[in-house]
Amino acid sequence: MIHIENILQKSVSEAFKNLYNTEIEPKNLKFQPTRKEFEGSHTLTCFEFAKKAGKAPDAIGNDLGNYLLKNCLNISKFNVVKGFLNVSISNEYLINFSLFSNAKTNFDFEKNGEKVMVEYSSPNTNKPLHLGHLRNNFLGFAMANVFRANGFEVIKANLINDRGIHICKSMLAYLKFGNNETPDSSGLKGDKLVGKYYVEFEKQLKLEKAILISNGNSEEEADKKVSLMQDAQKMLLAWENGDTKVLALWNKMNNWVYEGFNSTYKSIGVSFDKFYYESNTYLLGKEMVEEGISNGIFYQKEDKSVWIDLTAEGLDHKLVLRSDGTSVYITQDMGTADLKYKEFGINKSIYVVGNEQDYHFNVLFLILKKMGKPYASGLHHLSYGMVDLPSGKMKSREGTVVDADDLVQEMKDEAQKQTTELGKIDGFSADEAEKLYENIGLAALKYYLIKVDPKKRMLFNPAESIDFHGYTGPFIQYTHARICAILRKSNELSISTNVSFESLVLENCERNIITQILLLDKTIKQAAEEYSPSVIANYVYEVAKTYNSFYAELSIFQEKDAQKVAFRVLLSCLTGKVIKYCLEIIGIESPEKM
């Protein structure tokens, strides 16, 4: 079945040719949804054609409308208001679309032959995951699904920052103050335990520095003299030199962290196909520096440090290799980008990383482009805004960080509380109920974080996030559960849907749902083009709302006309599939009862 939008574009293009002898490519005819105060579902603005056609916008609208009415069977009505052409789709088309829809409602369809890697999460191993990571994880996971829905083969990657001064700090504090405690002995999750020693390090460091200052040292002198910091640096050196004791401790503590992370990943429902570890990648990229020097893209200073001049692009000179020959962050990222391409032959590579690193990625991508790397044009930084709290920024130093595990648990508890109050899940086993609370709590949390445009900074309001009414994940889940109840009842009543719909006339609220569902494909494409799962979150909310409106206005089983009953059951079924599919893309489950 050809999509109505393509039909409209093609017909209008023909109209321009026949009426005004003007060539306009179908794809350049952009229809928009009609505002609900006007009749119709698809709108074309006619102002831009006034010059080409040599007529006033209103006249063009009328010409086009009449042409469509005559030549396009799928249009039943039109009206023109101040240069806007609003058209109504015929009953036949909408009914056929609903019955035989090729709207995609699962991931099982043709691949486009392209491969994309989505790197997300990418935590440091010195502290547990927090609210900011949750936005990252939900976005990354959803983005991967968006690409899948667009026919890409997707590799979800996690580049773990497992080495460096940060983990040495935790290790050192653990050695000094840890008394050999373990996750088992302390009853703490592994990542929490290691995080505890990172905090301890910072605390002791502050203490030592304060003493130094009170003994007459200046701030700067104190910074230099602090023994803890010096010890941490020594430890990093020992690590780099392969000191077995240090490596053993490093392995032990990092493994604790991974256990903790895995448990969190599992509970929030995200997963990865490939893990990279910086301890394996941090030396990469040096050959590329050589390559860059030899073909004149990089230059070397007298002190042997290597740089690239990006002033022509409005940026600065950027160091790519230190004077002592060691790598910096960007060297490693160059190497890793290369590695990813060589390992997977990816066409696109997405980095889900906060917008504080915008400059870094600008520089990175520019360097790779200047080096003429074949994958350079497929690189994209999915830059997302920070998550603020009502009290302001999250700051680990001030203890205002919202822990991911705690938050998930709170959402689950809240789901349990509200579900129990409503008393709608009689007959659920304890396990089923538990699963449901998780589903609903996570839905609320995920939806809350995903519905906002990723690029934008957002506010996390705890009170609002646990609201299950209105513009929320549970609202959409509820609509789905309602639909499931309808389908169950339809089965019980043995409603036959195998009837003829020839004389069926659709009600407005039915047309509204179908019109919404017509937008599914476009929405999924848009989400990929804009790197924004929020597009789907907003869309599926509209679908649910439109359905609820229909649900309240019309009865299904009280209806006397058998074809209406059958059609409404089928339409409910289709809507349910669309909702489930969209929620699945953004990582939210669709319970059948709640």
Added chain:
RNA sequence: GAUUUCGUAGCUCAACUGGAUAGAGCACCUGACUACGAAUCAGGAGGUUAGGGGUUCGAAUCCCUUCGAGAUCACCA
């Protein structure tokens, strides 16, 4: 200081990328369960899109400017 992102109802967010009278949710007010699930629906109130100027048939969106907020600007990662 330089670069950059942003500023929309009391609050949190939309606005199909330059289109119609700027829309939703929360909160507030009114109504609807002896209906197929009220985690719902219908309605009301709430706006000089931070301020000013410009571009044009038409601006929240593009340009200039003022004010305000964030981020980045290390031989850190």
